[in-house]
Amino acid sequence: MSMILSASVVRVRDxxxxxxxxxxxxxxGMQECKKxxxxxxxxxxxxxxxxxxxxxxxxxxxxxxxGVSYMMLCTENYPSVLAFCFLxxxxxxxxxxxxxxxxxxxxxxxxxxxxxxFIQRTKQRYNNTRSLSTKMNLADMQTExxxxxxxxxxxxxxxxxxxxxxxxxxxxxxxxxISAAPHxxxxxxxxxxxxxxxxxxxxxxxxxIRGFHAIESLLQNEGEDFSYVIAFFLGTAACLYQCYLFVYxxxxxxxxxxxxxxxxxxxNMYLYExxxxxxxxFHVTVGAFxxxxxxxxxxxxxxxxxxx
Numbered sequence: 001m002s003m004i005l006s007a008s009v010v011r012v013r014d015x016x017x018x019x020x021x022x023x024x025x026x027x028x029g030m031q032e033c034k035k036x037x038x039x040x041x042x043x044x045x046x047x048x049x050x051x052x053x054x055x056x057x058x059x060x061x062x063x064x065x066x067g068v069s070y071m072m073l074c075t076e077n078y079p080s081v082l083a084f085c086f087l088x089x090x091x092x093x094x095x096x097x098x099x100x101x102x103x104x105x106x107x108x109x110x111x112x113x114x115x116x117x118f119i120q121r122t123k124q125r126y127n128n129t130r131s132l133s134t135k136m137n138l139a140d141m142q143t144e145x146x147x148x149x150x151x152x153x154x155x156x157x158x159x160x161x162x163x164x165x166x167x168x169x170x171x172x173x174x175x176x177x178i179s180a181a182p183h184x185x186x187x188x189x190x191x192x193x194x195x196x197x198x199x200x201x202x203x204x205x206x207x208x209i210r211g212f213h214a215i216e217s218l219l220q221n222e223g224e225d226f227s228y229v230i231a232f233f234l235g236t237a238a239c240l241y242q243c244y245l246f247v248y249x250x251x252x253x254x255x256x257x258x259x260x261x262x263x264x265x266x267x268n269m270y271l272y273e274x275x276x277x278x279x280x281x282f283h284v285t286v287g288a289f290x291x292x293x294x295x296x297x298x299x300x301x302x303x304x305x306x307x308x
Contacts, residue, residue: 003127004086005058006073007119008037009094009112011103012064013298015041018106019094019115021123033058033073040153044069045299046251050084052150061150063087067187067298068094068103080150081142086126093118186249186297196293197246199286204239206283207232207267210274228274235267235283242290249299257294261287 008020015038033055040053044064053060054076061083062071070087098112106112211232218226238260245257264287268280275283 002075002078004072004074004078004083004123006034007086007090007123008071009090009115009119010041010044010069010071011106012044012067012069015044016106017041017109018068018103019110019112019119021116021119033060036060036155037071037073040071041069047153048151050148050150051153052080053153053155055155059083061087063091065091066095066100070094080145082126084145084150086122089122090119093122186247186299189297190293192289193246193293193297196286196290197243200239200242200246200290203283203286204236204243207235207239211236228271231267231270235264235271238263238267239287239290242287242294245294246290246297254295257291261291 006021009018010016011018036053036055037060040047040051040060040062044062047064049064051062057076058073059076059078060071060073061080062069063084064070068091070090072083072087072090074083094112094115097115097118102112211229214229214232218229241260242257242264245253245260250256265284268275268283272280
C-alpha cells in the first residue's frame with residue numbers, strides 16, 4: 001500500500017527540527033529511516049533544494065525554501081508527483097503561518113509543534129488520494145520534475161566519519177554537474193551586512209595604501225623591515241576575502257570566516273608599532289563585525305513561487 005508515513009519541518013542552517021508529525025508506526029524500517037532524517041538534516045545547506053533518498057522499502061523526499069526544509073517519509077511506490085505536491089503544501093502553509101524571524105531565532109527543538117495538526121490533516125488527505133479535494137496542478141508539477149528532477153541521494157553517500165555524515169554532491173540530474181557550495185543561494189542582504197561589507201572594503205583599502213607607503217619607505221631606507229609590507233598586504237587580502245565570503249557561499253564558510261578574522265587580528269598585532277590604539281580597535285572591530293554578518297547570512301532554498 002502506497003502512503004505517506006511521516007513528515008517533519010527542519011531549519012536548514014543547523015538541522016534544528018521545528019515541527020514533526022506524530023508517528024504511531026515504529027517498525028524497524030521506520031526507525032532506520034529516522035536515522036537518515038537526522039543525517040540528512042545536518043547536510044541540508046549543502047544539498048539542492050529538491051532531493052530524494054531511496055532506502056529500499058521507503059523513500060525520503062524533501063524540499064528547501066527560505067532557510068527551512070520540509071521532509072517526508074513514504075513507501076517506495078508512493079507517486080513522486082504527489083509526494084512533492086504534499087511537501088509544497090506544507091511549505092506554503094508554514095510560510096503563511098510563521099515569519100522568517102521566528103524560524104531564524106528559534107532555539108529549542110519542535111517549538112512549532114502545533115504545526116503538527118496541519119501535517120496530520122494533510123497527510124491523511126494525501127494518503128486517501130480519491131478524497132483529495134484540493135485543486136493541485138499535477139501537470140505543472142510533472143513538468144517541473146521532468147525538467148528538474150530531484151537530486152538522487154544514495155544510501156552509500158550517507159557514510160559516517162567521526163560522527164559526521166558525508167554526502168558528496170555529484171551530478172544533479174537535469175541540470176548537469178552541480179557543486180552545492182558555489183551555487184547555493186544566500187539569504188537577502190541586510191543593512192548591517194551592507195555596512196560590514198563597505199567597512200571591510202575600507203579596511204582593505206587602508207591596508208593596501210599603507211602597504212605601498214611601506215614599500216616606498218623600504219626603498220628609501222635600507223633599515224626598514226620588509227615584514228611590515230607583508231603584514232599590510234595580508235591584512236588587505238583578509239579583508240577582501242571577508243567580502244567574498246559575505247557575498248558567496250563556499251564549503252566550510254563559517255570556519256573560513258573565523259580563520260580570516262584570526263589573520264586580521266594577527267596582522268594588527270604585528271603592526272602595533274605603526275598604528276595607534278584607535279586604528280587597531282577599528283580594524284579588529286570591523287573584522288569581528290564582518291565575521292558575525294557572514295555567520296548570520298545563511299543559505300536559503302528556492303523561493304516558494306517556483307511554478308508549482
